[in-house]
Amino acid sequence: MNAAMAPVIDLVNVVRTYGPDTPEEVRALRGINLHIAPGEYLSIAGPSGCGKTTLLNLLGLLDSPTSGEVQWDGSPVGQRSDRARARLRLEGVGFIFQRFYLLPTLTARENVELPMRALRVPRGERTRRASELLEEVGLRGRERAYPHQLSGGEEQRVAVARALANRPGLLLADEPTGELDSANTAAILSLLERVRTDRNSSLVVVTHNPEVARRAHRHIGMRDGAILEDVREA
Amino acid sequence: MIRLRRGRSLRHSRLQVVLAVVAIATAVALPVVLISVGGGVAAHELANIQNAGYQIVVSASGMHGITHAHSYTQRLLAMSGVTAASPVLSVTVDAFNHSGSVTPVLAEGVIPDQFTPTLGPAESGLFPSPLPLGDPTDSVHFANGTYTGPAAYDVLVSSPYAAKFGVLTGGKVLLSPVANRSLGISYNVTGVFGVPPTVLGPTGAFAILLPLSDLQAMSGLAGGASTTPDAADTIQIAVTGSVATNPTALNNLRADVQELFPYYGVSSLSQEAEQLQAASGVLTGFYLALSSVGLTVGLLFLALVLLRRVEADRRSIGIRRALGIPARSIAGEIVGDGAVLALTGAVAGVVCGYLIVEALAEWASAAVQEAARLAVFDPVLLSELVAGVVGLSLLAGAVATRAALRAEISEALR
Numbered sequence: 001m002n003a004a005m006a007p008v009i010d011l012v013n014v015v016r017t018y019g020p021d022t023p024e025e026v027r028a029l030r031g032i033n034l035h036i037a038p039g040e041y042l043s044i045a046g047p048s049g050c051g052k053t054t055l056l057n058l059l060g061l062l063d064s065p066t067s068g069e070v071q072w073d074g075s076p077v078g079q080r081s082d083r084a085r086a087r088l089r090l091e092g093v094g095f096i097f098q099r100f101y102l103l104p105t106l107t108a109r110e111n112v113e114l115p116m117r118a119l120r121v122p123r124g125e126r127t128r129r130a131s132e133l134l135e136e137v138g139l140r141g142r143e144r145a146y147p148h149q150l151s152g153g154e155e156q157r158v159a160v161a162r163a164l165a166n167r168p169g170l171l172l173a174d175e176p177t178g179e180l181d182s183a184n185t186a187a188i189l190s191l192l193e194r195v196r197t198d199r200n201s202s203l204v205v206v207t208h209n210p211e212v213a214r215r216a217h218r219h220i221g222m223r224d225g226a227i228l229e230d231v232r233e234a
Numbered sequence: 235m236i237r238l239r240r241g242r243s244l245r246h247s248r249l250q251v252v253l254a255v256v257a258i259a260t261a262v263a264l265p266v267v268l269i270s271v272g273g274g275v276a277a278h279e280l281a282n283i284q285n286a287g288y289q290i291v292v293s294a295s296g297m298h299g300i301t302h303a304h305s306y307t308q309r310l311l312a313m314s315g316v317t318a319a320s321p322v323l324s325v326t327v328d329a330f331n332h333s334g335s336v337t338p339v340l341a342e343g344v345i346p347d348q349f350t351p352t353l354g355p356a357e358s359g360l361f362p363s364p365l366p367l368g369d370p371t372d373s374v375h376f377a378n379g380t381y382t383g384p385a386a387y388d389v390l391v392s393s394p395y396a397a398k399f400g401v402l403t404g405g406k407v408l409l410s411p412v413a414n415r416s417l418g419i420s421y422n423v424t425g426v427f428g429v430p431p432t433v434l435g436p437t438g439a440f441a442i443l444l445p446l447s448d449l450q451a452m453s454g455l456a457g458g459a460s461t462t463p464d465a466a467d468t469i470q471i472a473v474t475g476s477v478a479t480n481p482t483a484l485n486n487l488r489a490d491v492q493e494l495f496p497y498y499g500v501s502s503l504s505q506e507a508e509q510l511q512a513a514s515g516v517l518t519g520f521y522l523a524l525s526s527v528g529l530t531v532g533l534l535f536l537a538l539v540l541l542r543r544v545e546a547d548r549r550s551i552g553i554r555r556a557l558g559i560p561a562r563s564i565a566g567e568i569v570g571d572g573a574v575l576a577l578t579g580a581v582a583g584v585v586c587g588y589l590i591v592e593a594l595a596e597w598a599s600a601a602v603q604e605a606a607r608l609a610v611f612d613p614v615l616l617s618e619l620v621a622g623v624v625g626l627s628l629l630a631g632a633v634a635t636r637a638a639l640r641a642e643i644s645e646a647l648r
Contacts, residue, residue, distance in 0.1 A: 057644050090558025091558070103554070
């Protein structure tokens with residue numbers, strides 16, 4: 001299984017409105033323009049409800065803009081079929097969700113194997129790789145545990161292992177260390193950063209934690225669906 | 235692993251799953267019972283027809299409607315291809331045995347040397363050969379329709395009758411067309427014949443066989459101003475092997491016989507077999523149509539179970555889609571779950587149907603027991619039934635899949 005190349009991502013005047021033309025209309029993003037080069041390490045920060053998760057969903061092709069365009073390597077992804085977008089997600093994106101989103105009916109190892117199985121990785125290889133990833137996130141011996149048998153921190157680490165399973169070019173993490181203590185936070189971030197460096201992956205982290213944000217090389221601040229600041233470290 | 239995961243997802247809502255399986259099993263068991271028993275009885279009757287020793291039968295509407303049976307027999311025997319023509323008259327008479335008890339019996343009057351060749355292979359071993367009924371041609375007593383010749387007064391009794399009333403060969407039995415001993419005629423019991431298996435129950439097993447002219451005279455069907463002369467119910471015609479195995483020749487002979495008896499019904503047993511098969515096919519279709527109501531309810535229940543499962547697993551499905559799991563893979567799991575449930579229900583239904591038939595054969599009333607014992611479980615038909623149920627479950631799965639994949643991923647994850 002080969003690692004996916006990190007894509008060049010461009011968001012052009014992206015607007016995302018929930019429930020348009022209804023009394024409950026919410027403008028989550030208001031004309032976002034953003035360029036992410038391969039291998040970049042970004043943090044996105046901002047108050048709750050400012051559109052961070054919506055932006056992350058658009059970057060990861062989980063959602064489509066109401067207007068504007070999301071481009072991968074210069075090509076608008078909105079014009080691709082659902083099937084092609086699913087394939088891009090499977091091969092190219094590793095998601096770490098805020099609420100873990102592990103499948104409750106699968107063991108930790110089966111959760112990690114899930115994306116590899118969809119890519120038809122041979123059973124022996126995916127089992128070996130899942131075990132290696134779980135060991136890397138410090139869950140050796142917990143392979144057969146179900147999510148309800150894991151602590152919040154352990155669940156988050158399984159989610160990280162699952163995100164790395166298909167060696168994606170783009171890693172998207174929504175509060176990846178929210179449930180972890182400081183030692184585990186450092187370990188997980190180190191792992192993500194090492195993966196990013198080894199494979200020249202792009203890493204986008206949404207966080208409230210200044211310590212986590214500080215580790216990134218580019219900092220984006222958001223408020224009310226707009227980017228207020230975009231700071232690159234020298 | 236897929237199987238493991240599917241098993242877990244099905245356990246998710248165990249009660250609904252059990253109810254869906256029970257609904258489908260019930261819906262499948264009904265046609266299994268109806269088709270297997272109905273098909274078995276039809277197959278049995280078909281085998282009886284195909285194993286008969288005669289190939290053409292002449293019959294008349296109404297009881298004892300054929301007249302001049304002896305003379306028509308002679309005319310039929312003169313036709314090319316005919317090897318035997320056996321008129322049969324069936325009348326219920328009262329039999330008084332030596333112990334003084336009386337019971338109704340089915341008396342069949344036949345011409346002995348014509349009757350034996352019309353027996354099929356399954357029946358021929360049940361009768362003594364030649365039939366010990368005096369005059370083989372029944373012409374002496376008949377005496378050209380005057381019935382003035384000496385009668386033999388010989389009779390064969392069925393083995394169930396002989397066993398029930400202790401009647402032995404060499405004994406006597408008094409026969410009367412009405413329940414009046416003083417009008418009875420004493421007959422010599424010259425032998426016992428076996429009774430083939432029947433679905434009619436034991437009443438048809440009390441039977442006697444005697445010369446046609448004797449029965450005609452005893453029952454008032456010999457002739458006269460107010461009665462049918464020389465009556466019979468049917469004339470069974472056996473043909474040569476070359477005619478029997480050639481449908482065209484058999485049909486031509488049937489047409490010739492029909493020409494001889496334009497006012498009687500003439501049919502070949504192959505026609506009757508075809509009619510029986512057609513009727514059996516219609517009945518099978520009717521049973522399936524009847525059962526489709528139950529199947530529809532079962533499958534609607536299955537669709538509801540799948541829809542509820544999709545609703546309960548909304549987030550899990552959203553997670554899979556977010557990870558990039560192909561929609562067809564998610565659809566495959568939902569449809570597969572439905573197919574597993576339907577297959578389980580259908581197989582359970584077939585097993586239940588089989589057990590019901592076995593129970594009927596063991597504990598039901600005599601006639602139902604006989605029918606149930608003839609049940610045939612056609613593996614092809616049962617497989618088609620199961621496949622049909624599974625096929626329809628795919629539709630239910632498709633409905634649930636559509637619901638599962640309709641929501642946006644970000645919505646499903648909320």
